[in-house]
Amino acid sequence: MYRLVYVSTAAESLKEDDIDNILNVSQSNNDERYITGFLAHNGRSFMQALEGERREVVDIYDRIVADERHFGVAQIIGEPVEKRAFPDWSMNYHRVDDNEGSSAMVVRQDESIDALLNPDMPRDLLYLFSKFLRMR
Numbered sequence: 001m002y003r004l005v006y007v008s009t010a011a012e013s014l015k016e017d018d019i020d021n022i023l024n025v026s027q028s029n030n031d032e033r034y035i036t037g038f039l040a041h042n043g044r045s046f047m048q049a050l051e052g053e054r055r056e057v058v059d060i061y062d063r064i065v066a067d068e069r070h071f072g073v074a075q076i077i078g079e080p081v082e083k084r085a086f087p088d089w090s091m092n093y094h095r096v097d098d099n100e101g102s103s104a105m106v107v108r109q110d111e112s113i114d115a116l117l118n119p120d121m122p123r124d125l126l127y128l129f130s131k132f133l134r135m136r
C-alpha cells in the first residue's frame with residue numbers, strides 16, 4: 001500500500017462545475033482501482049491524498065499532474081503505508097471558504113471537519129490537512 005500527498009494551485013478559470021466534474025470522475029475511477037483519499041480545497045489551492053496500490057496511485061497522479069484545471073503540482077509525501085488513512089472514501093472533498101474565519105464548506109459523504117479527525121489517522125497527516133484547511 002502506498003500513499004501520496006500533493007499540493008497544487010487551482011487554475012484561474014476553475015468553476016464550481018469543474019469541481020463537481022472532478023469529483024464524479026474521481027469517485028468512479030478511484031472506486032474501480034480501490035484508491036481512497038481526500039481532496040481539500042481552500043478556494044485557491046488543493047491538497048490531495050491518494051492511497052492504494054502503488055502502481056495505481058502513481059498512474060492516477062501522473063494524470064492529475066497533467067490536468068490543466070490546476071498547476072504547480074508538488075508532491076509532498078510519497079510513502080509505503082500499512083493501512084489506509086481514508087478507508088471509506090473513494091474521494092471525499094472538503095472545501096473551506098474565507099468567510100470571516102468561519103469554515104463554510106461543501107462536502108460529499110461526510111459533513112464536517114470532524115470527519116478529518118479520525119483518531120486512527122496518522123498524526124502527521126491530520127496535522128497537514130488541518131493546517132492546510134485553516135490556511136487562507
Ligand SMILES: Cc1cc2nc3c(=O)[nH]c(=O)nc-3n(C[C@H](O)[C@H](O)[C@H](O)COP(=O)(O)O)c2cc1C
Nearest residue numbers: 022025026029030046048060063064067069070091
Ligand atoms: C485537483 C484535482 C484532483 C483530481 N483527483 C482525481 C482523482 O482522485 N482521481 C481521478 O481519477 N482523477 C482525478 N482528477 C482528474 C484527472 O486529472 C483526470 O481528468 C481524470 O482522471 C480523467 O482522466 P482521463 O481523461 O485520462 O481519463 C483530479 C483533477 C484535479 C484537478
